[in-house]
Amino acid sequence: MKVLVIGGDGYCGWATALHLSSRGYDVGILDNLIRRHWDAQLGVETLTPISPIHQRIERWNNLSGKAVDLYVGDITDYAFLSKTLREFEPEAIVHFGEQRSAPFSMIDREHAVMTQVNNVVGTLNILYAMKEDFPDCHLVKLGTMGEYGTPNIDIEEGYITIEHNGRKDTLPYPKQPGSFYHLSKVHDSHNIHFACKIWGLRATDLNQGVVYGVLTEETGIDELLINRLDYDGVFGTALNRFCIQAAIGHPLTVYGKGGQTRGFLDIRDTVRCIELAITNPADAGQFRVFNQFTELFSVYDLALKVKNAAIAMGLDVEINHLENPRVELEQHYFNAKNTKLLDLGLQPHYLSDSLLDSLLNFAIKYKGRVDEKHILPKVSWRRS
Ligand SMILES: NC(=O)c1ccc[n+]([C@@H]2O[C@H](COP(=O)([O-])OP(=O)(O)OC[C@H]3O[C@@H](n4cnc5c(N)ncnc54)[C@H](O)[C@@H]3O)[C@@H](O)[C@H]2O)c1
Numbered sequence: 020m021k022v023l024v025i026g027g028d029g030y031c032g033w034a035t036a037l038h039l040s041s042r043g044y045d046v047g048i049l050d051n052l053i054r055r056h057w058d059a060q061l062g063v064e065t066l067t068p069i070s071p072i073h074q075r076i077e078r079w080n081n082l083s084g085k086a087v088d089l090y091v092g093d094i095t096d097y098a099f100l101s102k103t104l105r106e107f108e109p110e111a112i113v114h115f116g117e118q119r120s121a122p123f124s125m126i127d128r129e130h131a132v133m134t135q136v137n138n139v140v141g142t143l144n145i146l147y148a149m150k151e152d153f154p155d156c157h158l159v160k161l162g163t164m165g166e167y168g169t170p171n172i173d174i175e176e177g178y179i180t181i182e183h184n185g186r187k188d189t190l191p192y193p194k195q196p197g198s199f200y201h202l203s204k205v206h207d208s209h210n211i212h213f214a215c216k217i218w219g220l221r222a223t224d225l226n227q228g229v230v231y232g233v234l235t236e237e238t239g240i241d242e243l244l245i246n247r248l249d250y251d252g253v254f255g256t257a258l259n260r261f262c263i264q265a266a267i268g269h270p271l272t273v274y275g276k277g278g279q280t281r282g283f284l285d286i287r288d289t290v291r292c293i294e295l296a297i298t299n300p301a302d303a304g305q306f307r308v309f310n311q312f313t314e315l316f317s318v319y320d321l322a323l324k325v326k327n328a329a330i331a332m333g334l335d336v337e338i339n340h341l342e343n344p345r346v347e348l349e350q351h352y353f354n355a356k357n358t359k360l361l362d363l364g365l366q367p368h369y370l371s372d373s374l375l376d377s378l379l380n381f382a383i384k385y386k387g388r389v390d391e392k393h394i395l396p397k398v399s400w401r402r403s
Pocket of ligand 1: 025026027028029030031032049050051052053054055092093094095114115116117118119137141161162163164227228229230231247256
């Protein structure tokens, strides 16, 4: 099967592209490399020294004997996107190619607009290109659990059946996202749902939780295949960030009380979930939604786990409760369903002491690359 991985130079996309390639899929990567540019603009670098895209693909080719096609360009450029699809002829498109940081989208008006234009227009272009030339292709789109917000009822997988004034319907689950980035994902979901309805396209929206870890079977085999691992206050996500802070002896940065509860998953499960979605495609006209996470943790629980693992390794670690730069509930009900990917056969890698040890050791190995001035959050959700 031919699979185009859009955003294949990024954290989830690179790991997924190699996983699919090793599993025998014919993989193409489309990426405009803008994420490397945003890092440079912010003056931050991934903890790990990632090699240039041409080099990492060539290395994969040499080691595995498998070719990965590369298309460098922007999906908001419709002519480029359409030409690429015609050349590659995908049977499935995995779409990771978006601006994915909530703080980045909240820096100022320019970053909010840029995030929404990049994400919403890029996805809309994919839908039009599919409608024109590849109406049978299956779109696997990365959404986020953050689309739901933190409602005081259980979160279903995409849809909820409601009885109102004696009538009953199954409707899209209400969305209460917490940043302009998360809102861009909600707009995407609506556009994809609509395109499936009117054009008969097939799509799976994967509402992914926060991803942690760095090694997958494929990216771990050679230094040139190494994946990115972000620790800075803009792109670093909880757990990855905490492990790197622990490695350099920086207090773990919990925002506010730390009762914020979210879905999490190991990057080894991300790549497997994508494969499960591809091999079990949505029907024509179906907009399918899966919640892609394996466990729920509060931010404070995670910090405590990292602290304990770090102390066991002889590291000196404290937890700091910083003033929360975000506007969000810090203690709340959170219970989200996640059975659909398990039903398709996902066998989760649950967060274990050995994973924490390996991530901490990994962080220690590269700790010389950490620039401490980028650790604390600088972007505030509030009026200044
Ligand atoms: N990392 C997580 O914890 C997480 C959690 C939930 C959802 N997601 C979603 O998964 C997807 C991938 O996340 P990630 O962490 O790998 O992000 P990333 O920033 O590492 O990778 C995104 C890639 O997309 C590319 N890209 C962005 N805009 C593009 C455009 N217009 N045209 C072509 N390429 C473009 C970037 O250059 C980058 O290589 C995102 O959609 C994100 O919202 C990630």
